[in-house]
Amino acid sequence: MDPVKNSILIVGGGIGGLAAALACAQQGAKPHVIERAKVFSEVGAGIQMGPNVTRTLFSWGLEKALREVVFTPDRLHVRDAQSGSTLGALRLGQRSVQTYGAPYFAVHRADLHQVLLQHVVNTGAVKLSLNCQIDLIRDDADQITVNGRGLPEGFFETVQAEAMVGADGLWSSTRQYVVPQTPPRVTNLLAYRALVPMQSLPESLRTQDVTVWVGAKLHAVLYPVRRGEFLNLVVIVNGRPPVQLAEWDHAANKRDLDLAMGFAHSDLKNILSAVADWRLWSLCDRPPVRGANEMAKGRIALLGDAAHPMRPFMAQGAGMAIEDAAELAASWARSELTVPERWQLYAKARWARNAKVQQRSIQNGKIFHLQGPMRWGRDLAMRMLGESLMDVPWLYAGP
Numbered sequence: 084m085d086p087v088k089n090s091i092l093i094v095g096g097g098i099g100g101l102a103a104a105l106a107c108a109q110q111g112a113k114p115h116v117i118e119r120a121k122v123f124s125e126v127g128a129g130i131q132m133g134p135n136v137t138r139t140l141f142s143w144g145l146e147k148a149l150r151e152v153v154f155t156p157d158r159l160h161v162r163d164a165q166s167g168s169t170l171g172a173l174r175l176g177q178r179s180v181q182t183y184g185a186p187y188f189a190v191h192r193a194d195l196h197q198v199l200l201q202h203v204v205n206t207g208a209v210k211l212s213l214n215c216q217i218d219l220i221r222d223d224a225d226q227i228t229v230n231g232r233g234l235p236e237g238f239f240e241t242v243q244a245e246a247m248v249g250a251d252g253l254w255s256s257t258r259q260y261v262v263p264q265t266p267p268r269v270t271n272l273l274a275y276r277a278l279v280p281m282q283s284l285p286e287s288l289r290t291q292d293v294t295v296w297v298g299a300k301l302h303a304v305l306y307p308v309r310r311g312e313f314l315n316l317v318v319i320v321n322g323r324p325p326v327q328l329a330e331w332d333h334a335a336n337k338r339d340l341d342l343a344m345g346f347a348h349s350d351l352k353n354i355l356s357a358v359a360d361w362r363l364w365s366l367c368d369r370p371p372v373r374g375a376n377e378m379a380k381g382r383i384a385l386l387g388d389a390a391h392p393m394r395p396f397m398a399q400g401a402g403m404a405i406e407d408a409a410e411l412a413a414s415w416a417r418s419e420l421t422v423p424e425r426w427q428l429y430a431k432a433r434w435a436r437n438a439k440v441q442q443r444s445i446q447n448g449k450i451f452h453l454q455g456p457m458r459w460g461r462d463l464a465m466r467m468l469g470e471s472l473m474d475v476p477w478l479y480a481g482p
């Protein structure tokens with residue numbers, strides 16, 4: 084049998100790349116995932132997954148494995164970071180299932196990644212190559228040819244496939260084969276992230292909910308992960324990084340964070356001060372996608388952060404990568420079409436929704452950080468409209 088037939092080369096084995104491998108393998112494809120890292124390990128911290136995302140993951144058979152590692156929060160509260168008052172709340176738990184037919188989960192990235200990896204391996208159809216770097220990609224009339232090498236020394240030189248997926252994240256090197264090369268946009272927003280054992284916190288600071296604290300030029304998001312055994316904390320402040328931070332896992336200077344939080348309410352300060360070890364991440368994004376041509380060209384499709392990196396203020400970056408993967412697999416199944424036609428179908432189905440979430444993420448960030456009279460207006464609207472303002476039916480109902 085022709086080894087190229089039905090083969091898809093997926094560059095990047097993050098959440099998006101593994102989701103694509105799993106979904107495409109379930110449609111009969113033979114994916115080959117090429118990952119730069121030496122071992123599959125997802126750094127970082129928590130991820131929230133709305134019902135639009137959990138529904139997709141369940142459709143791939145992941146429900147049981149996910150339920151063993153996730154946390155299901157009851158509510159999302161928005162509190163004023165200065166006064167501590169509650170501005171609004173959105174019921175998540177049962178309401179998410181009743182309204183959208185799927186739950187709202189909070190999960191550690193490594194746990195989600197591990198569940199995906201396990202299911203990818205179980206298909207028996209996916210080849211995984213770690214410690215590999217793609218150097219050159221050629222999109223010919225009938226196949227993709229990739230020159231690559233193992234790291235640090237070469238062990239594969241040329242791989243051929245029927246199609247390719249660039250799932251190599253924010254700093255994607257495959258992106259240049261679809262759209263002209265431009266660097267990601269530095270947002271001048273810094274994310275301080277931490278994960279603390281719930282047991283290490285005083286009883287009064289433990290929580291079963293997602294809490295978003297909004298303040299002038301900053302906000303904080305807190306929620307349990309790992310069956311509620313850990314609390315995930317993210318504090319976003321306006322500011323430039325001391326150096327350009329392109330990767331996860333930079334130690335943060337806690338004093339900088341303390342300075343930024345000077346005015347914060349004692350409830351918030353008490354939780355933050357219980358954390359010794361903060362990591363710092365400089366947020367980057369790209370302007371919202373402008374058309375299907377920015378997500379696929381010929382035999383190459385882009386997916387996840389490689390295509391549409393977004394600010395995390397809708398908590399949907401990984402979610403959109405997972406939705407992309409589902410659509411990609413559905414398009415792949417259209418075997419009556421050529422590969423470029425299938426990828427165009429995928430791109431046409433996905434670009435506008437991704438652009439909308441990117442745009443809304445930018446807008447949410449601005450709303451969270453409002454100051455002065457605009458802030459009073461926001462607080463009043465939240466108090467009056469509450470749940471109806473915070474719910475996002477067009478998003479949670481799915482594509």
Ligand SMILES: Cc1cc2nc3c(=O)[nH]c(=O)nc-3n(C[C@H](O)[C@H](O)[C@H](O)COP(=O)(O)OP(=O)(O)OC[C@H]3O[C@@H](n4cnc5c(N)ncnc54)[C@H](O)[C@@H]3O)c2cc1C
Binds near residue numbers: 094131252
């Ligand atoms: C503070 C913060 C909070 C967030 N919260 C949420 C949330 O609550 N919910 C949510 O859905 N999303 C959230 N996100 C966004 C989410 O983390 C990302 O959108 C998601 O991880 C993107 O997945 P990806 O697979 O596209 O890219 P990545 O996770 O970046 O994976 C890319 C992979 O490609 C590999 N790679 C890179 N270059 C190459 C190469 N040349 N060759 C081979 N391999 C390569 C990398 O090693 C990596 O494994 C958050 C992000 C941040 C910063």
